[in-house]
Amino acid sequence: MENGYTVEQLRSAATDAIRAPSLHNVQPWRFRLRDGGIEVLVDPTRRLPATDPSGWGARVACGAALFNLRLALAAAGAPATVRLRPYPAEPDVLARLLPDLPRRPSPAEQDLYSAIPRRFSNRAPFWPDPVPADARWRLGEAARAEHCWLELLIGVSAVNAFAEIAHGAHRVLERDPAYGAEREAWVRAEHAPDGIPAAAGGVQAEPQDLLPSRGFGGVQRAPGRDFEPEPLVAVLGSAGNTAVDQVVAGQALQRMLLTATDAGLSVSMLSQPIEVPSAREQLRMSLGRFGTPQMVMRIGYGQPGWPTPRRPVDEVLDLPVHLA
Known part of the structure; x- marks a missing residue:
């Protein structure tokens, strides 16, 4: 044309x-x-x-x-x-x-x-290697390039405070039978064109896990394969929470994810604190930020995997x- x-x-x-x-x-x-x-x-x-x-x-x-x-x-x-x-x-x-x-x-x-x-979401435990400063800077620049902000939670106290919010949101969501049924409906057999393949669901949650995880039919983890004790947690936010703000945040999210992939990093997303309005506001206040948190990510170095089908x-x- x-x-x-x-x-x-x-x-x-x-x-x-x-x-x-x-x-x-x-x-x-x-x-x-x-x-x-x-x-x-x-x-x-x-x-x-x-x-x-x-x-x-x-x-x-x-x-x-x-x-x-x-x-x-x-x-x-x-x-x-x-x-x-x-x-x-x-x-x-x-x-x-x-x-x-x-x-x-x-x-x-x-x-x-x-x-x-x-690029793919890696729900498995990451290796203990820290994310270097230059990679963290690149992630922040990716968010800013798309008119969003990024807050990196570094240190035991900051991550533990976030974990408390995340687990609270997770408990709220898990109490809803419709929420669990909807999640189970999207767990798929291998090679399905949509949904979460059972093999990509990560490992099953255990009581000692610092951060919550959804139950996507994950496999039992091997002994000693706990999640990293001090994960790098990143909170992506936008200026507001209109439909346009959410589309803008999606663009920033993808630029960040591709930047992480280019840097050899793995990412998994933790949206439970975003899905519960009271937890989202609690998270915003804990960060001292204006605007609206739109996604939370766990970032590190992990085992190579593969993208889910489309x-x-x-x-x-x-x-x-x-x-x-």
Whole structure:
């Protein structure tokens, strides 16, 4: 299409976009070509009513997919200008991308783009090696580049205080039968195109664990394979908590995750303190931050693994009838 993106560009970029993370790997996104622009939509049929009643998680996930989409287009020499929530009457349309001036990708963009297929959530215990200062700085810069803030919890007292908040939120969530049933419904057999494969569910929780973990059918851990006693915990936050703020936070999250992958780091996400409003506010106050915490991550060095499966890209594309 003249002066706009083509179906081929949409399909190629969306193939990378769908590698973004999402709660329970539900993949709540769709991509549409309209009037030469690529639009990112949240798929209302893939929301989690018990886990994510407000749609926060779906919008963060779509923001992460949007960052991959931006990166893929830039890597192909066709960068985009982005408008968030472009149509007030269509709230499920979260972003619209139009071609910017063509240019070669920067080395930083190439490095992040190459990390997309290697990124995955690592729910297993990490090695005791500390995350070096330069890698921590890069993670903070990644958040700031997407207009968000990052707080690293370093030291026993800070991590223990967070652990108390996280366990409290975890207990609240686990008391809801619908929450547990929804989680179990998304545990999948190997090679399923969505959900959490049982083998990727991490190890089963034990009483001595410092931080809570969801029960995704994880395996029994080997003796001596406890979680690290002083994990690096990172809290990602945005200026506010509107739908636009959540999409912005999703983009920052994905830039951080790809930056971590490029640095050889592993990451697992701890969203329980974000899912419980009182715990989220308690976390914000404990950090002394303005704005809203949007995701918590555990970061370190871990055993190599593999990304979880994704649906075929054509299942998430909406094309004009004459081009489909």
